[in-house]
Amino acid sequence: MQVNPWALTSVGLVIVVTYYLGRRTSRFARSTHDFLVARRTVRSRRNAAAISGEYISAASFLGVAGLVLKEGADALWYPIGFTAGYLALMLFVAAPLRRSGAYTLPDFIEARLGSSALRTLSTWVVVFIGVLYMLPQLQGAGIALTAIMPAPAWLGAVLVTVVIATNVMAGGMRAITLVQAFQYWLKLFALAVPTFILCVVFFGTGGSGSAGSLGQEAPPRFTDDTTVTIETDVTLGVAQPTPVAVDGADELWLPGEDYSPPPGSELVFAEGSRVPVVDDGALTNDSWLRPTENSTELLTTYSLMFALFLGTMGLPHVLVRFYTNPDGKAARRTTVQVLLLLGLFYLFPVMIGALSRMYVPKLLVTGNTDAAVLEVPAAMLPGLPGQLLVAVTAAGAFAAFLATASGLLVSVAGVIATDLLGGKVRDFRAATIFVAAVPAALAVLLPIEDLSLSVGMSFALAASTFCPVLVLGIWWRRLTWLGAMAGMCVGGGLVLAAVVLNAVSERTGGWAPWFIQQPALFTVTAAFLFTVIVSLGTARRVPDDVNAVMLRLHAPDPLGFMRDRAVARFGKAEERVRTGRGRHRK
Template structure:
């Protein structure tokens, strides 16, 4: 493949600017208070941009467009769910969580229920969710790099890991706040500008090479096309389709699945219909309409539950609300995040629709996550296409860097304060470990649909921390026994689904839909177990529950909010020296 110098230059600039901004702001970070919560002085507008920046991950920048290309109308629930989850977060969690004065999610659990055992279990789930969410970010970086230059995928994963580790080690939350705010606006630019330009190209040139979306038949190849399959896929066709593989020509027929191994080169003649991976929509008529299949409908409902409720359980999202000055600022931040995300998600959907017409070969390879990167050069060959591809590639790397930074900060903070002694040195050691483990897994594990991988992370968050936060903030009869039982049952069911899915992949694809999207069962079960066990252990309700609930819900001007004092956060002389400092707004 040809190297795109514009893409390489753009990616290099994003990496350098990210490192520069992190290094510049890390000079003001001295104590663990800076590293964990940026001294709690981040204003709502900057915090909203930073939250949106870290939330727009590989699943958003690459995965949403890829799912729209493959699944059509059914994929629209992903951007809707990603955004609407912040409505529930704003209504039920944001302000009380900030008023709790906690530093981490496990810290909040102990502050509310007074149980070190619950704090330890929460720490384990925070680490697991963080690693599970980091994997698609690092794997997405590999996809992006292989699209713009002939390099192995592991190079992109390692590059992102090194940059975020250096920034987080240097300044923690203090260093990445400005970085993530900048990266949101850059990502918006990197998708909005190419989308507008490509829409102009579409209006001027009409339907793409694969035909218009209004045609009921599947997309077609208008010229002899060679497709290199990079991962093992199962392909299906809706009409008899001639194909040449290794000098042997056969005709694929509808109703049969054709396994194709990685490294295979398939040649399709002109005017033949485009095969698709087995779980994708073949015909445009089905692609344009929501599914009518009852099984797929239930799977969609389960996805909606995971996305709507999983947002309020994501540790790297919640930790940013601890950086606001007070509860009112936290709620205002959430409202602004809703606006920023709603604006951004217009563009991946439009790119996914255009990709259906201009890069149908991605339906054959199964690499639909590369649609954002491949579309510009397909629609605008030449210099314009290369420049647009360079901009989108740089935006993709910004997505990987910002989300991975937030994940590493949140998980490292939890490990440093709950498993180690809570000093700056411990935070940095935790950062090295949290960066290295997902990087190794990203290089060794196969790449799946990025958005589907993230969807399982949302299901786990919705089944563990969502019930604890909602009930812990709004129900005074919650006990730590109930919280522990609900978290273990809900999280255990999701992890069981992950294991059974992995077994199913190697033993005939027998797993039902509920194992792919388990939230519709696991979330209600987690709530029910938490409530029933709490009622059965009513004598274990914390004695200070009234004082804690007053602090969570009293308006900020009344002055009941108190930040938790944790003696081991930094050395005493560091706390005295930095107590009067302020974070740059």
């Protein structure tokens, strides 16, 4: 690992700019209302950029290209699902959620169903999902830092944690809004520019001829003599007999066998030899190029789509940004723009992933496919230009870690400060320290998994716990808190069981069927079913004020039925008078 001074400089710049913008905007943050929801003054255009910036996490910026490199056409469902989740959010949740006047997800649930027990349960689920989602961001930061300088893996995690915790403590939601909006455009730039330049290089060097090889019934080839150092446990397979030198001893690898070279060993491949692929990847280029052709994968794809489509609306850091809009209409308009911004962004990681299949096939051997975005520029453009492009993508990757982690930190700290502590600014700061420290410690201690894997489970968990409460709570009068609680417990429990079974099966030979690896199709359905059945069985518990709440959720903004629950609870006396009744734009 040699030092890339350009990349170090650009990452340093991103951190400095993040800190500076956060510092500048947090001067205005004084009250709890600022820290929780930025005083509900964020206009739709900026909020859309901030939501997109926060949403494009390590899993999107690095993970999507890595999955495309490994799995090909089947991986294209991830960006579709990530984006389509916002459509579901817009159709069923955005405007009514904002009109509820709630300031956190547990607060919305209490406002709708009037149960403090359910509020406590959802508080803990929010904390759990938040930490689960934050973990890969911090670990990703560690991976990215080791790719550009010789550093221990924990350094990146600690660095990111310190930067975001400083910002969030200074200004909460106020501080991170502008930062996240800036980071969206930075990430778009950091992926779009290298993609354009690499495409020009690709076609300029007659690469379009070699693109034909992507359709062949053969694995990718090494373009040079290549030495690959195995760093983690991998299982490799080949589609054609492949000569390889393992630590100097010549071997011939045969199709159908599994090879697990021990970590630390060096594999040497001659120029033109075929590339072995980690076990769950697409072995040959034509299977890479073609989408699903067997029924198990078909069902997995549907299950994944289900998780992503319905999981987005249950992610606490996404929802908390919707509370910052001035009214329901602005929340809806924000989402439309998010659909545009995300669609624009996701064109690029796919192209980078396809290019990396041709230029950095060695990542398929090491299994470190998440590094594709960081490695392909240097592989295609030797010398300074390549290093500069690496610097640009590394800056984008750090922006991704910072944006997502800070959004999660604000949402989880807000929930803890208002539900478990007193809700003062001081409490918010204390909660921030706690929430930042726990995932950072876990990120340092736990082994590193595939970036997209734990994100996939977070989506499944969010879809199976909060999605039924939100959708049924907004559109169905007969929901009761007991029903909601039953649905959350069943859905969440099933997902956790699947996670455990999956981990066991990975260590004992991978026997888990598809519905354990990607459980959303069944867990979400079960959660909805239990919610509805138990609600119907406890019809006496339908809250008395259900009609008033439904009116508030759905009455158009100009009628002025909206109440701000944050002001009602934390505001000063005169604020309460001013905004407690009637309309309250700002």
